[in-house]
Amino acid sequence: LNALKKLRSLCRSQSSCFVSISSGAVKDMAGNEAVSVGVNAAMMVGSYTSDSVAPRLVSFDVSMDGNGSIGLTFDETVMASTLVAGAIVAMDSSTSGANRSLLLSGGTYGTDASLDSTVLRFVPLKQDMDALKVMTGIFVSRNTSFIGVTGSMVKDMFGNSLVSDVNGPTTAFTSDITSPLVNSFDSNANIGILTLSFSEPINASTFLPGATKLCPSNANSVQCQSLPTDTQFVFTTPSVVSLNISVAFSNNLKSSFVGLSAATTFLVFNGSLAQDMAKNAVTANLLSVSAFTADTTSPVLVAWSLNMNAATFVLTFDEPVAQSVASEVTLSGVNFSLVCNSSSAQPSLQMYCSVAAPLNLLKLAVICTMASNSLLTLPSGIVQDASQNTNGFTQMLAGTYVADTTAPILLAFNLSMSQNSLVLTFSEPVVLTNVAALTLQAGPAADPSVNLTGFRNTSVLSGLSLRLDLTLVDTNLIRFLTPLATSSLTTFLSVTSSAFADMALVPNSVTPVLASQAMAVSLFTSDSVPPTLSSFEINLTSEILKLTFDETVNVSSTVFGRIRLQNTNGSPIAANESVVLTGGTVLGVNDVTVVVGMTKADLNALKKLRSLCRSQTSCFVSISSGAVK
Numbered sequence: 332l333n334a335l336k337k338l339r340s341l342c343r344s345q346s347s348c349f350v351s352i353s354s355g356a357v358k359d360m361a362g363n364e365a366v367s368v369g370v371n372a373a374m375m376v377g378s379y380t381s382d383s384v385a386p387r388l389v390s391f392d393v394s395m396d397g398n399g400s401i402g403l404t405f406d407e408t409v410m411a412s413t414l415v416a417g418a419i420v421a422m423d424s425s426t427s428g429a430n431r432s433l434l435l436s437g438g439t440y441g442t443d444a445s446l447d448s449t450v451l452r453f454v455p456l457k458q459d460m461d462a463l464k465v466m467t468g469i470f471v472s473r474n475t476s477f478i479g480v481t482g483s484m485v486k487d488m489f490g491n492s493l494v495s496d497v498n499g500p501t502t503a504f505t506s507d508i509t510s511p512l513v514n515s516f517d518s519n520a521n522i523g524i525l526t527l528s529f530s531e532p533i534n535a536s537t538f539l540p541g542a543t544k545l546c547p548s549n550a551n552s553v554q555c556q557s558l559p560t561d562t563q564f565v566f567t568t569p570s571v572v573s574l575n576i577s578v579a580f581s582n583n584l585k586s587s588f589v590g591l592s593a594a595t596t597f598l599v600f601n602g603s604l605a606q607d608m609a610k611n612a613v614t615a616n617l618l619s620v621s622a623f624t625a626d627t628t629s630p631v632l633v634a635w636s637l638n639m640n641a642a643t644f645v646l647t648f649d650e651p652v653a654q655s656v657a658s659e660v661t662l663s664g665v666n667f668s669l670v671c672n673s674s675s676a677q678p679s680l681q682m683y684c685s686v687a688a689p690l691n692l693l694k695l696a697v698i699c700t701m702a703s704n705s706l707l708t709l710p711s712g713i714v715q716d717a718s719q720n721t722n723g724f725t726q727m728l729a730g731t732y733v734a735d736t737t738a739p740i741l742l743a744f745n746l747s748m749s750q751n752s753l754v755l756t757f758s759e760p761v762v763l764t765n766v767a768a769l770t771l772q773a774g775p776a777a778d779p780s781v782n783l784t785g786f787r788n789t790s791v792l793s794g795l796s797l798r799l800d801l802t803l804v805d806t807n808l809i810r811f812l813t814p815l816a817t818s819s820l821t822t823f824l825s826v827t828s829s830a831f832a833d834m835a836l837v838p839n840s841v842t843p844v845l846a847s848q849a850m851a852v853s854l855f856t857s858d859s860v861p862p863t864l865s866s867f868e869i870n871l872t873s874e875i876l877k878l879t880f881d882e883t884v885n886v887s888s889t890v891f892g893r894i895r896l897q898n899t900n901g902s903p904i905a906a907n908e909s910v911v912l913t914g915g916t917v918l919g920v921n922d923v924t925v926v927v928g929m930t931k932a933d934l935n936a937l938k939k940l941r942s943l944c945r946s947q948t949s950c951f952v953s954i955s956s957g958a959v960k
C-alpha cells in the first residue's frame with residue numbers, strides 16, 4: 332500500500348486506477364487459472380474510494396552531533412514536499428511546559444518526489460540546534476527527547492493532514508561528540524574589546540580567559556601575552572563572547588608591540604579555553620584576527636613628578652609612549668628643551684626627563700620651589716604612543732615634588748685688582764647671606780689674609796656667577812698686606828657655610844672652603860689703574876706734607892722731584908709762585924696717605940715766596956706721573 336501511495340500518478344482517481352493480471356494470478360475451485368488481463372488491456376476500477384485516513388507519526392530519532400538531524404517515521408507514506416519543520420515542538424517530556432520546549436523554526440530537507448516515504452529526515456536550522464543545546468535538560472538523552480506535532484507538519488500522498496500528537500521518547504539518540512571551534516575573533520584596540528565567535532553554544536561557566544594568548548605573529552613567540560585569568564567577559568550570545576581587556580593588560584600589549592595592527596594580532600588558545608554544552612573541549616588553534624579596529628586614542632599625561640635634587644622629572648601617561656622625545660616645553664613659565672627616555676627599549680608608561688640644563692634658570696627665577704608652583708606645560712604632538720597617536724596640550728601641577736637638598740659648591744673664583752671685584756662661580760644659583768664669611772688669603776692656611784667686611788655692590792653675571800665689588804676699606808687693606816693678591820700665586824679664597832645659600836624654599840648653605848684648603852684663584856688681574864691723588868694737607872709748623880690717594884700706595888716709591896707746591900691751580904706757573912720738592916723723609920708705612928717730612932731747604936724756599944701757601948686759597952699741589960706707585 333505504501334509503495335502504491337508513493338507513486339503520485341497511480342490510483343489518484345478512478346481514471347488513473349487499472350489492474351492487469353497474468354495467467355495463474357488466481358484459480359477457480361476446479362483449479363482452472365483465471366484468464367489473463369494484459370497490461371495493454373488493463374481493466375479500469377469499477378468502484379474507487381480514495382484514502383481519507385490521516386497519517387500518524389510512529390516514532391522519531393535524534394542526532395545532536397555536528398549539524399544535527401531528526402528522522403521522522405510515519406505509519407504510511409507521506410509527501411516530502413509538504414513537510415513543515417516549523418510545526419514540530421521539541422520537548423523534554425510528554426507533558427512539557429513552555430520553559431522545557433522549543434518550537435522549531437525550520438530545517439533543511441529535500442522535496443523531490445523520490446524522497447516521499449514513510450521516513451523523512453531533516454537537518455534543523457542552526458539557530459534551533461543552538462537553542463536546544465542551550466536549553467539544559469532537553470534533547471540531552473533518549474529519555475529527554477520528545478516531540479509534539481500538529482496537523483500542518485506533513486500530509487500523506489492524498490493530502491490528509493497528520494494527526495496531532497506527542498511522540499517519544501526517541502527511538503535512537505546520538506549525543507554531541509564534536510569539539511567546538513573558535514570560528515573567528517575580532518579586536519578593537521581603541522576600546523579594548525576582544526570578541527570570540529564559536530561554532531556552537533558554549534557553557535559560560537567553563538570559559539577560561541587565561542587559556543588564550545595574543546601574539547604578534549602566526550608563530551607562538553616569546554612576545555605572546557597571556558590574558559589575565561581575571562579578565563572580565565560576557566557572552567553576548569550563547570556562541571559569542573566579548574572580553575574587556577584591562578588597561579594594565581592593554582598597556583602590556585602595547586609595550587610588547589602586540590595587537591597594534593591586524594598584522595600583529597593573532598590568537599592562540601588550548602583546549603582548556605571552554606567546553607560546549609555537551610562538555611566537549613574547544614579545539615586548540617592559532618587564528619589571525621578577522622576584524623581589527625586600531626587604537627586612535629591620544630596618550631594622556633596623568634601625572635608628573637619633579638626631583639629638584641636629582642635634576643630630573645618623570646612624566647606618567649595613561650598608556651605606553653615612545654622611548655624618547657626631544658622638544659620644547661614650559662616649566663612654570665621657563666621654556667627649555669625636553670630630553671626624555673623611557674626605562675626600557677619598549678614603549679613605557681613613564682618617561683624620565685633631565686632638567687639639568689634649565690634647572691638653574693628655574694632656581695634663579697625662584698620657581699618650582701614646591702609642587703604648587705611647579706606647572707608643566709606640555710605642547711600637543713610631542714609624545715607618541717605605540718600606535719603613533721600624539722598627545723594633546725596639557726597643563727598640570729606636579730603631583731610629587733622632591734625639594735633640593737644639595738649644598739651648592741664654589742667651583743672657581745676670579746679676582747680683578749683693577750676693578751676691585753671678585754667673580755665667584757657656583758654649581759647652582761646662590762645668594763650672598765653673610766658678607767663677613769669670605770677671606771682672601773696669600774695661600775692655604777697662610778698669612779697675610781683679609782676677612783672681607785662687605786661689598787659695594789653684588790650682581791649676577793649669569794645663573795651661576797656672582798660679581799662682588801669690594802669696599803675701598805677692604806681693597807686698601809689687601810693692597811697694604813703684601814704679598815697678598817699681588818699675583819695668582821698669592822691669591823686664595825676660603826668661605827664658611829654661612830657665606831652663600833641656594834634658592835631652595837629651605838635654603839641649602841654652600842659647602843665650606845676651609846682656610847687650610849683655600850681655593851686658588853682661576854683668573855687673576857693685577858692692578859693696572861694708577862692711584863689718584865684725592866687730597867693733601869700741609870703743616871708748616873710740624874713741617875709735614877700729607878698726600879692722600881684713592882688707594883693704598885707704596886710709600887717707598889715716592890719721587891720727591893715730581894711733587895710741586897704752587898699758589899694757584901691754573902697755568903702758567905711763574906717761577907716765583909711754586910716750589911718743586913728736592914727731597915724729604917717718608918714717614919709711616921704703605922697706606923692711602925704718604926706722609927712726607929719736608930727738608931729745611933724746601934721749607935725755606937716755600938716760605939720765601941710771599942704768595943705761596945700763605946693760606947688755604949694760595950696752597951695747591953700738583954704731581955707728575957710716577958710721583959708715587
